[in-house]
Amino acid sequence: xxxxxxxxxxxxxxxxxxxxxxxxxxxxxxxxxxxxxxxxxxxxxxxxxxxxxxxxxxxxxxxxxxxxxxxxxxxxxxxxxxx
Amino acid sequence: xxxxxxxxxxxxxxxxxxxxxxxxxxxxxxxxxxxxxxxxxxxxxxxxxxxxxxxxxxxxxxxxxxxxxxxxxxxxxxxxxxxxxxxxxxxxxxxxxxxxxxxxxxxxxxxxxxxxxxxxxxxxxxxxxxxxxxxxxxxxxxxxxxxxxxxxxxx
Numbered sequence: 001x002x003x004x005x006x007x008x009x010x011x012x013x014x015x016x017x018x019x020x021x022x023x024x025x026x027x028x029x030x031x032x033x034x035x036x037x038x039x040x041x042x043x044x045x046x047x048x049x050x051x052x053x054x055x056x057x058x059x060x061x062x063x064x065x066x067x068x069x070x071x072x073x074x075x076x077x078x079x080x081x082x083x
Numbered sequence: 084x085x086x087x088x089x090x091x092x093x094x095x096x097x098x099x100x101x102x103x104x105x106x107x108x109x110x111x112x113x114x115x116x117x118x119x120x121x122x123x124x125x126x127x128x129x130x131x132x133x134x135x136x137x138x139x140x141x142x143x144x145x146x147x148x149x150x151x152x153x154x155x156x157x158x159x160x161x162x163x164x165x166x167x168x169x170x171x172x173x174x175x176x177x178x179x180x181x182x183x184x185x186x187x188x189x190x191x192x193x194x195x196x197x198x199x200x201x202x203x204x205x206x207x208x209x210x211x212x213x214x215x216x217x218x219x220x221x222x223x224x225x226x227x228x229x230x231x232x233x234x235x236x237x238x
Contacts, residue, residue: 007205008216059138079219082204083116083175
């Protein structure tokens with residue numbers, strides 16, 4: 001599974017992307033965020049306030065209940081500010 | 084039509100190209116977004132627009148298709164820049180063309196409101212207090228909400 005980080009989520013995690021292989025029990029966006037938070041203090045800090053982290057799976061906005069599976073592209077980022 | 088690019092664009096040339104050779108366009112509306120030198124009381128020296136390559140194009144395409152579903156457009160264009168920009172630089176261009184002005188004006192407003200809350204771009208401002216990521220604004224979400232239930236031309 002490929003995870004991408006953008007904007008201040010990227011600054012806080014310290015990397016723009018990583019390849020991960022979470023255990024089979026990690027089957028939803030919510031459980032993936034829980035699992036990622038355990039990876040390092042930086043991950044925990046970036047994901048501390050879930051209400052300001054948006055999630056896209058395979059480039060579509062999704063909620064915490066959305067399933068994730070091996071091969072997915074998951075992106076974590078703040079609310080968008082373009083235009 | 085959508086484009087995501089680092090380089091600047093020429094507003095007149097883009098509008099001319101969009102309507103080139105057409106005789107059915109009665110009205111063209113456009114919106115141009117520029118970098119301001121002040122944000123939240125802080126002076127802004129420059130900003131860097133980050134985006135999510137791939138998803139950005141996909142979302143802008145969907146937004147463009149939605150406008151074309153809602154209004155009888157003959158042509159539409161969204162150009163959004165990324166990278167480092169300075170005050171006065173152009174950030175975004177939206178152009179819509181229709182047989183009549185109302186559809187062109189409404190769809191142009193819809194497109195800029197809609198893309199502000201859906202297209203994955205983020206602004207990093209360079210201010211006197213250092214580099215700061217811009218927070219999303221409630222007013223932008225409200226500007227998007229007003230289009231959710233609304234039908235073209237209905238008040």
